[in-house]
Amino acid sequence: MRTISYGQAINEALAEEMDRDGDVILYGLDVAAWGGIFNITKGLLERFGPERVFDSPISESVMVGAGVGAAIMGLRPVVELQYADFILVAGDEIFLKAGMWRYMHGGAFKVPLVVRLPSGATGAGPEHSTCPEAYVMHSPGLLCAVPSTAADAKALLKEAIRLDNPVMFFEHRRLYQKRDEVPEGDVTLPFGKGVIRREGRHVTVVAWQYMLSRALKAAELLEQEGIEVEIFDPRTLSPFDSGTLIESVKKTGACLVVEEGYRRLGVGAEIGAILMEQAFGYLDRPFRRLAIPDVPMASVKPLVDRVLPSVEAICDVCRELAA
Amino acid sequence: MRTISYGQAINEALAEEMDRDGDVILYGLDVAAWGGIFNITKGLLERFGPERVFDSPISESVMVGAGVGAAIMGLRPVVELQYADFILVAGDEIFLKAGMWRYMHGGAFKVPLVVRLPSGATGAGPEHSTCPEAYVMHSPGLLCAVPSTAADAKALLKEAIRLDNPVMFFEHRRLYQKRDEVPEGDVTLPFGKGVIRREGRHVTVVAWQYMLSRALKAAELLEQEGIEVEIFDPRTLSPFDSGTLIESVKKTGACLVVEEGYRRLGVGAEIGAILMEQAFGYLDRPFRRLAIPDVPMASVKPLVDRVLPSVEAICDVCRELAA
């Protein structure tokens, strides 16, 4: 199968969906003439014209709020916020408008809105570096995708655009260049269905996006020590595929969540609570979390590296759990 | 000891701290002439004058952002957002400015800001009814208080005003009229120290604010059935007093968190994860959570009551856990 990058996969998904459905529009900062500051929307302006692909003012509240307005009137807007952190700049619009407009009007509207959110630590400082999935996962009315491979990025984005509910679509910037096999043609993936990326019997590790690549590396290293790590990639966080996870934990009896968000009330907290409620008898070792230790992301690399869960840290915890 | 209402207690705390320190200022919508739409700031304009107590435009970004600016320049602003939900309207300012201004400038500043946040379900609809503590607890740089009694409200608010870090101060609207014994004089409470509100040996229930009153009622009912519930009120969520909680769980072996926030990634998720990590051997029954079942708060009372954890639901879970 051909390999393309995660960024290209997203570009393809956008192009295919815009081709398929004239109601899909795309806007954001620098997405048109430039093709996106991360080069994800290259060529789309040329292909679909300025009525459907356009640059916007630096007005995050409108970027998201107008997405809601356009969606309730029948368009299917795809909005790029330049950094995922900016969901908090458009907080009312993301959480109280996109998440609630349908509910508070008694289901009169559909809100087929996709907000693309480049995330992750690249040394761009506290306000341009985070993985704020937890804010979204906490909030009713929003779906949340966290694709980890090029193939998933494409398939989940195509699905997101077709869904009638608002989707916060996290794209990890450190993955944009990563190449993977991506099938040609119209492939989608359902939300709420995770995948076992690697099988193993000693410990279940939950990880996605950039942390998934670290978890996979750790698993390779641990294999040489005879520790078999099973790795679960949830693909979407809302909805979250607790079924597959619980099956895995039933087998391994131990669970570690590795994430790039803040630790306190990070995604791992919910996973821990789910396990405690629903897999209580099966876990025979303490649940563990590796995450950002509740400090903002600094600007210089060594400080960033200091707080990102490392391959070694993952190995260490897995060793403890497997001991 | 005299009894005063929770609302009066907050008013007293404000008056005493403004008396003590000329740098304390107070502003927000309707806080001056009206005395606050919940009547909490009555009399303060008259006493401290329009330079220190003033009404603001409906500009939540400035309300919070100016609080940060005033705080870094030596004032100690107390800002009232009219509804706690509006932390999301001022998302950049709460999470990325108040929480991070000090950090990202290498500690050059102190941010002695208090944001007062009337919270809780009173049928005012999806955008005016929530208890959004989890967003705050997830975010580095912010402290978070959730006083449950008049005495605590006064003592914690006085402490909050004196702290050099930004405090999100949640005031539950259903408690404003509740009267309690409040000592006269200059009493403060440290952040990060919870309190056992009732002792018991069968189940530990964690609850605060309005849900604490329901938990206490449930405990009384359960007492008649011979079930002894221990109730832990954390008083502040950031920092969170896990030490006292773990001691309690070591004794009871079971834990239920009752909260008025959304369930998924609610405060209970973090508490569950903490217990799983730090009290794993002591819990001998599944961890349980009662919370808002991941829907927005509707506008009409029966629908609101349907999703608020009820005394009966608390009793039921405690019975299961005690069985």
Added chain:
Amino acid sequence: MIQNDRLRDIFAKALLARSFEARLIKLTAEGFLPPLLHPGAGQEVAQIAALSALKRDDPVLYSHRGVAYMIARGTSLSAMIADMAGRAGGTNNGKGGIMHVVDLPNGIYGESGTLGGGLVVSVGMGMALRRRDPGRVVVHFFGDGASNRGTFHEALNWAAVQKLPCIYICENNGWAVSVPTSVSTAVENIADRAAGYGIPGVVVDGADPDAVMAAVANAARRARAGEGPSLIEIKATRLLGHYAADPQDYRADAASVAQRDPLAALRRRVIELGLLDEAEIEAMTAAHEAEIDLAVEAVKAAPPLDADQAFTDLYA
């Protein structure tokens, strides 16, 4: 000048809105309805005049002040009462109460409970109209207080630079709850802010339905022609409190304000013009009361919403 039948219609609807709102307030005082209504008394004439300059299906995002927007469009009275009362037959299944009335066939697209939240939503509605339904226009009502939200600025700039078919109507009633506009707002006329977006900004007297209609008609013509948005400021009169039981201690003009009632002025005018006489108005009022009675009875007879409605309508 508004044609006579149009003027008579505006008056009739404003009269109905006033009676209906008075009933809602009464039902609130009696405990049948929750105290969540922000009375629009004093602002109905302008609200209805504004909407009468538009087509029935031009989408409206309304402001929280009163019910006249819905009356103008013909939304069912009983549905609105049911929304407040939490009975079956409402428009939003208990989710949104009177703040989020929705009536798509009549172009009522609801409201943002956070002030200013609708401004940004309206921009996207304008985008969609232009693309899918050219010639239609979205109108958004909001207060002077809400005009100080940042969303006002972002929305008007965006709508202007993209020449979207949007009409922004600011009802400046001089108050945001207890805060006078002069305390919160650096300009006397909100309409002056139009200069920051290169769009027309006009001030009209909320007691002058001709002026209101003309301004909105002009804005609509521009919008439909692809010339972009307009900002219209209605100088409005809030006759009652922020909410019905507001003691209004902060308000010096609380007693005298009734003399500035635009509906009373319009009543005098329709009589002077010979469109209606006192007897006809009384008959009209009686008919309205009867219509309201029926609506109230229907709601009282309707079952309460199933509490499990709390769980529906979240995801499509």
Added chain:
Amino acid sequence: MIQNDRLRDIFAKALLARSFEARLIKLTAEGFLPPLLHPGAGQEVAQIAALSALKRDDPVLYSHRGVAYMIARGTSLSAMIADMAGRAGGTNNGKGGIMHVVDLPNGIYGESGTLGGGLVVSVGMGMALRRRDPGRVVVHFFGDGASNRGTFHEALNWAAVQKLPCIYICENNGWAVSVPTSVSTAVENIADRAAGYGIPGVVVDGADPDAVMAAVANAARRARAGEGPSLIEIKATRLLGHYAADPQDYRADAASVAQRDPLAALRRRVIELGLLDEAEIEAMTAAHEAEIDLAVEAVKAAPPLDADQAFTDLYA
């Protein structure tokens, strides 16, 4: 007209800023520094002229475009390099890089990384100055792009209605990354937006330091006298890309823009005025390069920050 020694000083600082920034770009290309700088080339003269109209301790919230603000105030060059490089001796211990330089003795109060975030912070700074330190004034720089954030509106309205000692300087360089101002902004002159807040709004040419200084001096006088804020729009020229390595494919004038360099114009002027001759300017440049060399060496000799700095400076 600016006095000669003042003009000479502005030129010298702008020259230093240009050389220093060029060195930072070189060090970035060499991999010693991360590629996070937004070059200010073309905007230094106006930035420095603006600050030279204020007192040294009047607090500044700077914009992300370049380093001239700090040069104007005398912030240590090596400290700024250290901030970028993650070495000891910087101003923010690795937390903020070049985006969050802080130098309180010189009135540098940092920056919000979210555009427009500083606008609202400045309002509170103005409140505090008025109360604790009357006569001082806070100045906030921001771009044309940032002027479309809602915070612009909220901040200017609030500062205006409370007559706070704030100066708002919008550097309109015609671009927000790749988006021309005409695509994003409904008015040609950002200064026209002052009308929405009842404050003075003036446009000045960023190549004319006299005009910039005069406008800022006038705004400062007003602010110090309790007359409230002003909005000053500097028509600015972004000589380079949004960031140093920006290919600028989107930009038709990329090749010709160098001819509009305000620093080159000022250079001609100081020579014409006889304030400096070519030889003196060359000597000055050489001295700057030597100063920069020293700063770079100092940083290269400094130890890297302890990675555990990630954990400090969060709570007071």
